[in-house]
Amino acid sequence: MPKSQIDQIDRKILTRLQKDGRIANNDLAEAVGLSPSPCLRRVKALEESGLIRTYVALVDPAMVELPVNVFVSVTLEKQVEERLDSFEAAIRQRPEVLECYLMTGEADYLLRVVVPDLAAYEQFLKTHLTRIAGVASIKSSFALKQVRYETALPLHHLAV
Amino acid sequence: MPKSQIDQIDRKILTRLQKDGRIANNDLAEAVGLSPSPCLRRVKALEESGLIRTYVALVDPAMVELPVNVFVSVTLEKQVEERLDSFEAAIRQRPEVLECYLMTGEADYLLRVVVPDLAAYEQFLKTHLTRIAGVASIKSSFALKQVRYETALPLHHLAV
DNA sequence: GCCTTATTAGCATAATCTGCCAAAATCATA
DNA sequence: TATGATTTTGGCAGATTATGCTAATAAGGC
Numbered sequence: 425m426p427k428s429q430i431d432q433i434d435r436k437i438l439t440r441l442q443k444d445g446r447i448a449n450n451d452l453a454e455a456v457g458l459s460p461s462p463c464l465r466r467v468k469a470l471e472e473s474g475l476i477r478t479y480v481a482l483v484d485p486a487m488v489e490l491p492v493n494v495f496v497s498v499t500l501e502k503q504v505e506e507r508l509d510s511f512e513a514a515i516r517q518r519p520e521v522l523e524c525y526l527m528t529g530e531a532d533y534l535l536r537v538v539v540p541d542l543a544a545y546e547q548f549l550k551t552h553l554t555r556i557a558g559v560a561s562i563k564s565s566f567a568l569k570q571v572r573y574e575t576a577l578p579l580h581h582l583a584v
Numbered sequence: 585m586p587k588s589q590i591d592q593i594d595r596k597i598l599t600r601l602q603k604d605g606r607i608a609n610n611d612l613a614e615a616v617g618l619s620p621s622p623c624l625r626r627v628k629a630l631e632e633s634g635l636i637r638t639y640v641a642l643v644d645p646a647m648v649e650l651p652v653n654v655f656v657s658v659t660l661e662k663q664v665e666e667r668l669d670s671f672e673a674a675i676r677q678r679p680e681v682l683e684c685y686l687m688t689g690e691a692d693y694l695l696r697v698v699v700p701d702l703a704a705y706e707q708f709l710k711t712h713l714t715r716i717a718g719v720a721s722i723k724s725s726f727a728l729k730q731v732r733y734e735t736a737l738p739l740h741h742l743a744v
Numbered sequence: 745g746c747c748t749t750a751t752t753a754g755c756a757t758a759a760t761c762t763g764c765c766a767a768a769a770t771c772a773t774a
Numbered sequence: 775t776a777t778g779a780t781t782t783t784g785g786c787a788g789a790t791t792a793t794g795c796t797a798a799t800a801a802g803g804c
Contacts, residue, residue, distance in 0.1 A: 481601035
């Protein structure tokens with residue numbers, strides 16, 4: 425891979441698009457100090473390289489009645505590769521699981537689950553999580569408040 | 585507030601925009617079964633109500649050299665309101681902290697921190713996290729792999 | 745210093761957005 | 775069930791924005 429060298433202008437573009445994914449190309453161009461044409465070319469290149477994965481709308485969780493964040497530590501019975509894959513496949517089916525990480529240390533997986541209320545979480549546990557083959561133990565931790573939620577990655581370390 | 589009643593069409597719009605924030609209004613309108621004009625009107629209303637918070641570009645963490653996810657459990661010395669606020673203010677200053685939750689149970693806060701490598705995480709710990717006033721204990725858990733990362737909230741429960 | 749290559753600016757065309765008005769649908773009330 | 779008021783919709787027109795093309799500029803190698 426030729427690494428395609430992300431320069432300062434690309435970094436500015438990414439930082440801006442991570443904040444406002446719908447900024448008009450003209451405005452983006454002005455913000456990064458280019459004319460619209462080469463600016464658009466760079467954006468397209470970043471999209472095609474896969475560096476920009478996608479554009480999304482972010483919805484306010486409270487306003488769609490999803491105020492409850494639960495972090496779930498899951499341990500599997502045996503760490504067989506096959507089991508990991510089937511667990512991950514099962515997790516990917518559930519839309520309320522917004523994040524899932526394979527972890528070092530005690531637990532095998534850490535999930536972030538979003539639900540309308542505790543009843544819905546209980547439902548999720550009983551109907552789905554405990555029914556996944558190989559799940560040995562589950563520990564739930566509830567968030568009282570979402571203090572911060574960012575999707576923009578910090579790009580300072582790319583400065584050349 | 586009259587609650588403005590989210591109907592099935594709004595739900596379709598939100599679901600679509602959560603997947604593709606840059607879809608053309610014409611295409612969105614067709615997808616949800618409206619003509620462009622009322623579709624755009626609904627989108628604007630959703631934006632102005634704050635239900636759609638913003639639009640962002642999602643960047644691939646690996647491609648910008650940010651492969652390391654760390655979950656950090658932080659306990660404060662005393663749970664004084666003032667301390668919580670100052671801790672949260674300090675956390676909001678750090679761009680590598682993408683998520684922060686006030687938790688029930690043992691730890692006070694759970695953070696998700698994204699860094700290029702372990703050295704950068706050590707730097708973050710020593711230079712920033714341990715220097716925040718009131719921090720009593722820190723426990724770091726490293727993710728081996730990001731199995732799933734979604735920004736789209738599940739909206740099935742809004743079905744009327 | 746010259747030539748090659750890559751990147752840029754500006755313009756013209758095409759696509760898209762968005763406000764306005766009449767028509768259709770919905771709803772409450774009698 | 776009929777009626778009228780209110781809300782929502784569809785289609786059109788003007789304005790904005792995106793995007794491909796070409797020439798000019800800048801960067802890099804020899």
